[in-house]
Amino acid sequence: MSVAIKIDRDISQELLWLSAAFETNSDGRIAWPMEVDQHTFQLIASLSFTPKIADHEKDGAIWSAMNECAKTKKFDERAFVRHLRDAIVKIRSKPTSAHSVLAQINVPKSKKTPKSLSSYYGLSRIDFPDRLATAIVLFQDGLSATQVDVALIKLWTCIELVTSRADAKEPLEKAIERASSIFTPPELTRVRLDFIANSRHAVVHKGESGEHSLLCAQWASIYAGELLRFAAFNKHNLTKYADILDYLSSPISERRLKQNIRMSRLRLRALAQRSKN
Structure with a gap:
């Protein structure tokens, strides 16, 4: 080409x-x-x-x-x-490969197993198929890499693709904050993701093969896999990339979330009043 x-x-x-x-x-x-x-x-x-x-x-x-x-x-x-x-x-020029995305369906013993699931779990329902497909390829490349440093770089890039906005250069902390929000406890996950990011940074920018690269790659594979699952199959039925990022960016503190809801209601009330005048 x-x-x-x-x-x-x-x-x-x-x-x-x-x-x-x-x-x-x-x-x-x-x-x-x-x-x-x-x-x-x-x-x-x-x-x-x-x-x-x-x-x-x-x-x-x-x-x-x-x-x-x-x-x-x-x-x-x-x-x-x-x-x-x-x-x-x-x-x-890298040759394209066929990939499959799997979801586990739990069916109670008292119910019949469905013969089909329509397209609810298909990638065609989301508005970012190319971005998600690229992230899946990076995830697979990371899992199959024969070098730990390469695996770490691929898996971290996968995490960033799923949690970063496509139209803006954001601080790395934003991607880490979003990624950690779906894990329990999020505070520990944030610390681990920050550690993984620093390890990846040492490999890419300093040429160092850190002693923790293997551990970081293993952690990254777990987090990347779960983030891909959330992006494709989240239980909230969020299919737009912007909505998924907004959800991941929302506060995880109940007090802060309630305060945000209260402020949003006040703003809606003010807008409704303004439209009457």
Whole structure:
């Protein structure tokens, strides 16, 4: 496949910063400082692609291009765009696979087992099939990965896809807060997810293979699987991506939730009064 890359804004300063920011570890790994995130974001915002590709694919391609430039120590615009195009072609040329999503149906002994379940559990009923399908593929890739670091990265990206808004660059804390809200206890889950995120950060940005990577990958597989189940089969029958994120973002404190409901009712009352005047 062919990919056209257009540079909408000058990226020379970003490439210059990257050329002096990386380090090469003794085992050949490329390590980046924590500040690199703001520069990768600037690169994503400065480039446009034809055909259009998802932001998480852009991010993965940019990281691949950065690492290739670091290996050759060439960060000129021509070399970067060439490596970027190669990475995108590799990502987009990955063969498609058939995937199945399963749901457990509990039927009382006194009832007959249904012969069919119509399309209630089908992905066609949701308004984000592509995003969910990508998350499922990442989940499967993470489970089948032969390297722990790769598994951790795939599973964490799956979690982020399910819990982050597609149209905004949000703080990582928002995704962690949403993801933890459906687990018990949410406070412990939040701590674990933060630990997993930091471990993934060390692998991607610093080139470190942490001693806790295996544990974090195991935790991530549990959380990612449950979040996928919630996105596809939640008992509240939420099928719109925006509604699911709003639910995950709502307070888990009963007191705060009641206070929000009270404020919403007051606002509705005020709007109704305004419409009468």
